Amino acid sequence: MRNISDIIEHYIKQMLKSGPSNFVEIQRNELADRFHCVPSQINYVISTRFTLEKGYVVESKRGGGGYIRIRRLDLNTDAKVIETILNLFGSRISQREAIGIIHRLLEEEILTPREARMLEAAMLLEELRPTIPEPDTLRASLLSAMFRAILKG
Structure with missing residues (x-):
């Protein structure tokens, strides 16, 4: 049996998929009511399952008519993704973000x-930690250089 987070993720x-655009706007409280859960559960699902490394951009507008907009990046059509x-x-x-x-x-x-x-092999810098003071900085530089090289080819 799937847990509530899986069900909410699937629903979003x-x-x-079924919407006319590549984004959806949701209201956290309405979604929480629909699934009989607390609004923080919706926050958890969005912050862990709809991340940039998984191909989503999340924007939020706070206030009375606030919403959360989730946009799926289409890497085949977004030339600058x-x-x-x-x-x-x-x-x-981080290593987790890079691998994602x-x-x-x-x-x-x-x-x-x-x-x-x-x-992935280049992102596993933990073995070198004693000799590298800032592995996340080195990882970002390596990933950036390698992506640019791959995209040129």
């Missing part, structure tokens, strides 16, 4: 399985 993904991803993680990226982005690019067939394995 179905909304994205890679550039956007690189700009969003900036000068630091690599998997997303593999799913979209922007990376070959071989390229993805090579990128």
Whole structure:
């Protein structure tokens, strides 16, 4: 049996698929009422299952008529998505985030399985931690350089 987070995630993904656009706007309280859960459960699902590395951009507008907009990035039609991803993680990226982005690019067939394995291997810097003072900074630089090289080819 699936848990409530899985059910909410599936529901939002179905909304994205069936909608006329590549985004969906939801109100947290309405969704919480629909699934008989607390609004923080909706926050949890959005913050863990609809992340940039999984191919989503989440925007929120607070206030009385506030909403949460979830947009699925289409890497095949968004010509500047890679550039956007690189700009969003900036000068630091965690291993988990880097691997997530690599998997997303593999799913979209922007990376070959071989390229993805090579990128993943380069992101595993933990063994070098004693000699590298800022592994997240090095990881971001490496990932950025490798993405740019792959996209040029």
